[in-house]
Amino acid sequence: MVFSTEGEVPYREGQSIGVIPDGVDKNGKPHKLRLYSIASSALGDFGNSRTVSLCVKRLVYTNEKGELVKGVCSNFLCDMKPGAEVKITGPIGKEMLMPKDPDATIIMLATGTGIAPFRSFLWKMFFERHEDYKFNGLAWLFLGVPTSSSLLYKEEFEKMKETYPDNFRLDFAVSREQTNEKGEKMYIQTRMAEYAKELWELLKKDNTFVYMCGLKGMEKGIDDIMVSLAAADGIDWIEYKRQLKKSEQWNVEVYLLWIM
Known part of the structure; x- marks a missing residue:
């Protein structure tokens, strides 16, 4: 609207x-x-x-x-x-403001209408021209929805990926239509698990920023992936995430389903 x-x-x-x-x-x-x-x-x-x-x-x-x-x-x-x-x-709101660094890696995790702030990010990065800003980093969007008809702005995102293949990665998780190799439903954390080691390596860099927006339960599923990966490097994930939040590299806006 x-x-x-x-x-x-x-x-x-x-x-x-x-x-x-x-x-x-x-x-x-x-x-x-x-x-x-x-x-x-x-x-x-x-x-x-x-x-x-x-x-x-x-x-x-x-x-x-x-x-x-x-x-x-x-x-x-x-x-x-x-x-x-x-x-x-x-x-x-100031929690979900995108980083000013044009060379940053920006990982965006969304479910449903939680895609909204990331559409705003991506338009600035790929659909607009600014004298004082040109995105040269990596934007990686994970969008989880129940059915393919719920993939909001799908055509826009696919156009961005086609035009900027080196700067934009796009992964959908359609829970009622897709499964992983084990036959499990494809939730956003299930899709992320396919790239778990790569995501962990990115999270160890000081110019990687993670943004999460959607239903409240999604954060726990993502924590479950990261705990074992961090442990393999001798790192406590919960403490590490606390440090990421402190440095404004881990930004979360999740909500319960209120009657609104």
């Missing part, structure tokens, strides 16, 4: 904005804001710094009472018509 801001909401890649849906809650009070990761670069999808884009999944499910429940903000946004107005706040 692309929103016109008339340039009044400047932001950086990796930040979020708040959306306040119309109407009131069950107590008759205005709805509280919901945060969404920005899916566009600072220049926006039209390159004029006057828009902001979001990646929104409509939340609808049946609860234990058999009642149909709709997420307030996601349905509000998905039901909007072109030209409608929306209340936006922000931007906020």
Whole structure:
């Protein structure tokens, strides 16, 4: 979804904005804001710094009472018509800002709509020209989804890979359609395990930055891969990850599935 801001909401890649849906809650009070990761670069999808884009999944499910429940903000946004107005706040967030080093290795781990901040990164790296920034490093994206129809921005990413094969690597993990050699479902950590030693070597470099965005459970699966690899080098992974976080090389934005 692309929103016109008339340039009044400047932001950086990796930040979020708040959306306040119309109407009131069950107590008759205005709805509280919901945060969404920005899916566009600072220049926006039209390159004029006057828009902001979001990646929104409509939340609808049946609860234990058999009642149909709709997420307030996601349905509000998905039901909007072109030209409608929306209340936006922000931007906020500094944890997911991309590194300034144009020669860095940037490993991006996403599930579902957690792809949003990485689309913003990749647009700046590969779809835009900047006088003060030219990406010369390696960007490696792992995207985990349940079905191939959930591979958001797939064509964009494949175009980037085709155009910049030396600077962009792309790996999908489609859990309901793909399996590994053992017949196990292909989750994001399963796909990463295929490159485990290579990823560990990259993580030992001081210009490698890891970004993780998506459902909360994904971090544990990735920890499980790294524990044994680090141990083989006599390194305690949990302590090493703590140091990576301290040096801003390990950046995580994960969430539970709230009714939003």
